Amino acid sequence: MxxxxxxxxxxxxxxxxxxxxxxxxxxxxxxxxxxxxxxxxxxxxxxxxxxxxxxxxxxxxxxxxxxxxxxxxxxxxxxxxxxxxxxxxxxxxxxxxxxxxxxxxxxxxxxxxxxxxxxxxxxxxxxxxxxxxxxxxxxxxxxxxxxxxxxxxxxxxxxxxxxxxxxxxxxxxxxxxxxxxxxxxxxxxxxxxxxNLDEYIRNIGSLIGLVENDRVSQAYDLTFDPVIHDLFTCWTAGACLVLVPDNSVMAPAKIIREKYLTVWFSVPSVIGFMRRMGLLKPGAFPTLRRSLFCGEPLPAESVLAWRKAAPSSTVENLYGPTETTVILTRYKWMDGLSASQCVNGLTPIGWPLPEQQARVCDAEGRAVPTGQCGELYLAGPQVVGRYWQDEELTTRKFVRLADTGGELWYRTGDLARQDETGCLYFLGRIDDQVKVRGYRIELQEVDFVLRRIVQDDQATTVAWPLRDGHAEGLVAFVRSSVRTGEQEILDRMREALPEYMVPRKIRQVPDFPLNANGKIDRRKLVSMLKEECHVHA
Amino acid sequence: MSMPDAQRLKAFVVKRLSSLPTWDAQRLPDDGLKLVGAGLLDSLGFLELMTDVEQEFGLQCDFSSSEPEVFTTLGGFVAQFSKA
CATH class of the missing domain: 3.40.50.12780 (ANL, N-terminal domain)
Known part of the structure; x- marks a missing residue:
């Protein structure tokens, strides 16, 4: 047998x-x-x-x-x-x-x-x-x-x-x-x-409902866990996976049309890029029936532009840190309703997948009242439970909450609020993590490399420019007294960091603005860049 | 806006590219030069270049009828704007 x-x-x-x-x-x-x-x-x-x-x-x-x-x-x-x-x-x-x-x-x-x-x-x-x-x-x-x-x-x-x-x-x-x-x-x-992976594919597969005739995009890099979603939601449904070449990932109009793609999955920045390149013509993508976005906030404006280009397609905003296996919450856009649900022009991140849990907590891990802002905690079979060989970080980020039966929760560091239906809204970060074109960046890591190069602890990085709710890149700040030239700083950063983590510019300042805790005030640096933009506009 | 002269446009683009830290001064800026994917520009850098060209020449470019493997080369990019 x-x-x-x-x-x-x-x-x-x-x-x-x-x-x-x-x-x-x-x-x-x-x-x-x-x-x-x-x-x-x-x-x-x-x-x-x-x-x-x-x-x-x-x-x-x-x-x-x-x-x-x-x-x-x-x-x-x-x-x-x-x-x-x-x-x-x-x-x-x-x-x-x-x-x-x-x-x-x-x-x-x-x-x-x-x-x-x-x-x-x-x-x-x-x-x-x-x-x-x-x-x-x-x-x-x-x-x-x-x-x-x-x-x-x-x-x-x-x-x-x-x-x-x-x-x-x-x-x-x-x-x-x-x-x-x-x-x-x-x-x-x-x-x-x-x-974790099996739970995720079983969960999401039943929700997005792919079929044998689907032709599914594969645009995420291997180092991004949504690649697992691409491969296995497609193959468990008997559909065909279509490789999106590197030079088409941010401007996939041609491949969507010529390969008759029915399912698209990428970071939302793709919509912004395509809009600026004139690639989102009304009705441009008649074959698409499912469009999924994750990795960074999804602006309502982008959804509306995409819906015009792909009128037969549903649009879903998926959310989840790598620590909770690809995606843990999901929001399906509804014409006529969703635009009014957006907060700060951003699409809600929706509700947890089956068997997963989310709760918004105060600094002590207690649930905040409905509608209030707090840190988003996530639990369920998709939560990975640890970092690789880093017990200190594991203890800090994966916690057990006494009032939830001792279940293990992941502290996302994301600020969110939840409405009376349980729908979640992303409001920002509690720390210095940013996303650039969907890539997750700890600014402290960039600062670490920058400070070593300029040999000065007073050097920092901010996410800039900001457009449609996205950070498009980074700008570094060093003191005017730093002797290392911009070119050398950038070259040496490129040796240590991936391209998306290398600042686009190095700015010199006589001294850094400090916040109440005596730390460099990144917000003031961003305000400075904003003001410069207004002056030059 | 009348069609810009391709040579003038190319000169503008090359000057702009040569100011980048990723520019290889030894490499001749031939038409086949890959702007994206070979370390010269990332996707955002490409959009910045596009915006600079639009502002300099008063154009609004539309890439909907061209192919990524063409318009991401120096020659293809210039040609795209020359017919904009």
């Missing part, structure tokens, strides 16, 4: 889809198409190879562009009982090295496109790795240059096929470690378990 393992997580859900939707299209990579059977075969072959490369269950880091190797690599890691650590080839080598060190990665899976930037990552990496990638090309001299590491090459594993077998998985084992900006100068890891 065939007995099915009791828990197989998203890997098991993927195998079910392969068995059920075999000949249907699963993936469209710039016109190269894969059926479910073909994709399942690629995953099976990669998992078999990965198992032979390393018997250990240490994490597998994936250094690949969005595409076949990355998607199959995530699944292959899970099937072989390993944790997946997605890396971003657009990040500086130094940051990628930090992620490899902190995560304790043992295997590095590299795709063809990223081989040429591998040396920059390995240069200075103390941790010995098994590096698994395609043979030939810029890879060939690396074994001599980096003898600490073991290099294993393969021919064309992504063109091979092997039966897909999914073993039983430990639901509590970390499936994914996603790194976000950390205030101490080192990115912090958020370990999401198989159980």
């Amino acid at each position: 065939n007995t099915r393992p009791s828990f197989t997580g998203l890997a098991g859900r993927f195998k079910d889809a392969v068995d059920r939707f075999g000949p249907r299209p699963a993936l469209d990579l710039n016109g190269r198409k894969f059926t479910y059977t073909e994709l399942g075969g690629v995953v099976g072959a990669l998992a078999r190879n990965l198992a032979s490369v390393s018997a250990s269950v240490g994490p597998v880091a994936i250094f690949a562009r969005r595409g076949l190797a990355a998607y199959a690599g995530i699944l292959a890691a899970w099937i072989t009982g390993k944790t997946c650590v997605p890396l971003n080839p657009k990040f500086p080598g130094k940051r990628t090295r930090q992620m490899l060190e902190v995560s304790g990665s043992e295997v590095l899976l590299v795709d063809e496109d990223c081989k040429s930037s591998l040396a920059e990552v390995l240069d200075g990496l103390a941790r010995p790795l098994t590096i698994y990638g395609p043979e030939g090309g810029p890879w060939s001299d690396l074994p001599d240059r980096f003898p600490t590491h073991r290099f294993v090459t393969f021919g064309r594993p992504l063109e091979n096929s092997a039966p897909l077998q999914v073993p039983e998985l430990d639901p509590q084992a970390p499936a994914l470690i996603v790194f976000t900006s950390g205030s101490t100068g080192v990115p912090k890891g958020v370990p999401t378990s198989h159980h």
